[in-house]
Amino acid sequence: MPLLEIKNLSVSFDTSIGLFKAVDGIDVSVDGREVLAIVGESGSGKSVAMLAVMGLLPPTATVTADKMEFEGIDLLNMDPADKRKIIGKDIAMIFQEPVASLNPCFTVGFQIEEVLSRHMGLTGRAARDRAIELLLMVGIRDGAERIGAFPHQMSGGQCQRVMIAMAIACNPKLLIADEPTTALDVTIQRQILDLLVQLQVDTGMGLIMITHDMGVVAETADRVIVQYKGHKMEEADVLTLFEQPKSRYTRALLSALPENAVGDRLPTVADYDFADELGSTP
Incomplete structure (x- = not known):
């Protein structure tokens, strides 16, 4: 049984100009100890799909699916109070x-200790020691x-590490990392990716990596959804x-990698039209 299994997920938003469908009938599954990358341009629905799993979309969103199960438990129709016991504990997310x-x-x-108090029942000295x-x-x-520092007193890389600490505080079975290296310099990006992969190996959790960076996909993923x-x-699988x-579309993404530049021009995805491929997964 997959750790997370989603069938025919769609997400629509009610806007002032009508209904906008951000996710259209996608399937996602991930096993424990597996790294799944979800890749695509900004606006391709990667984050929206995972926010739907977390139950963090605004009231204007309508979420439908034939199946949305975590360890066989129905996330889509379960009682909100029961879902809050899973989200943040067994399923955690690192945000952009x-x-x-x-x-x-x-x-x-305080923010790390709040997670520990909410989901693990730790308070006082026990929570502080675990946070450290x-x-x-x-x-x-x-x-x-650093435990007494405010976010503005820390660098972007340190804040990202704090976010990771909050996400792994309860030893989640599934960690969703949404563009975890956004706005970080190259050296720090490498450190964050290495940290996530090492944590995944050490804990045996499933890891979903949301990214638009094919280099990140090549270095971290076992399997890829485009x-x-x-x-x-x-x-x-990543090699295939x-x-x-x-x-x-996948070929266009790969051709846009810097190492694939022809002459002094780098191809862009905008050079292509993929309308005929929509809804026809190979």
Whole structure:
């Protein structure tokens, strides 16, 4: 049984100009100890699909699916109170823009301890010691001092590590990382990716990596889903995807990698039209 299994997921938003479908009938499954990458341009519905799993979409969103199960448990129709016991504990998410995702009014220690209190029942000294331990796990060596810092007193890379610490605080079975290296410099990006992969190996959790960076996919993923305008265009193991891509959209993404530049011009995905491939996953 897959750790997470989704069948025919669609997400629509009620806007002032009518109904907008952001995700259109996609399937997603991931096993424990597996790294699944969901790749595509901005606006392809990658984050929206996973936010639907987390139950974090606004009231204007309508979510439908034939199946949305975690360890065989129906997430789509379960009682909200029961779902809150799973989300944040067994399924955790690292959001884009760590500085914006952390509450500027509270210390990072308070925010980590809040997760531990909510889901693990830890309070006081026990919660503080665990928070310091988590900061050390994610590479913040002066955790005992940093625990009292506010987000604005930390660098972008440190804030991202704090977000990871919050996400792994309850030893989740599934971690969703949404563009975890956005707005970080190249050196810090490498450190964050290495950290996530090592945590996945050490804990045995499933990892879903949402990204538009094919380099990240090549270095981290076991299996890849390619999305375009809310549709799944292709799904394959990472080696097959790079060596024998079936979708023209996937081939366009790969051709836009810097190492594939021809002369002084780098092809862009905007140079192509993939309307005829929508809804016809190879």
